[in-house]
Amino acid sequence: MARIGFLVVSPINPTPSPNRIAFIQGLRELGWVEGSNLAIEMRGADGKPERLPGLVADLLRLKVDVIFAAESAAAEEVNCEGHREVWPPHTRATPAQS
Numbered sequence: 001m002a003r004i005g006f007l008v009v010s011p012i013n014p015t016p017s018p019n020r021i022a023f024i025q026g027l028r029e030l031g032w033v034e035g036s037n038l039a040i041e042m043r044g045a046d047g048k049p050e051r052l053p054g055l056v057a058d059l060l061r062l063k064v065d066v067i068f069a070a071e072s073a074a075a076e077e078v079n080c081e082g083h084r085e086v087w088p089p090h091t092r093a094t095p096a097q098s
Contacts, residue, residue, distance in 0.1 A: 002032065003039045005059035005067040007074045009052065012044035019070060049073050 006023070016024070024034065032038040041062055045051040052074060059067055 001037055001039055003041060003062065003064040005062070005064035006040050006042045006070065007052070007055060007059065007067055008043075008070045009045045009047060009049050009073045010071070011046045012042045023068070023070070045074075 004027075006020070010017075024040070027034075027038065034040050041059060041064055043055040043059060045055060056067065
């Protein structure tokens with residue numbers, strides 16, 4: 001099963017934000033279904049960017065396949081930690097390819 005780390009500075013609320021809904025819907029359209037062939041590890045810094053390094057470390061300990069940083073501060077932290085994976089924009093992995 002593939003694992004994605006979903007990282008934001010804001011809190012992770014039980015009610016998904018429109019961006020989180022779009023993210024999950026987009027994955028579903030590509031054949032990735034949470035609980036079926038995909039696990040999503042959600043991490044939010046509760047509005048405290050200083051918590052990001054620990055959250056990135058936590059996601060890496062979980063051995064997620066990729067970290068999706070949904071906000072610019074989160075993306076900068078992933079990049080600063082030296083764990084940035086870049087997928088060419090034309091590459092679309094599908095469940096059959098994983």
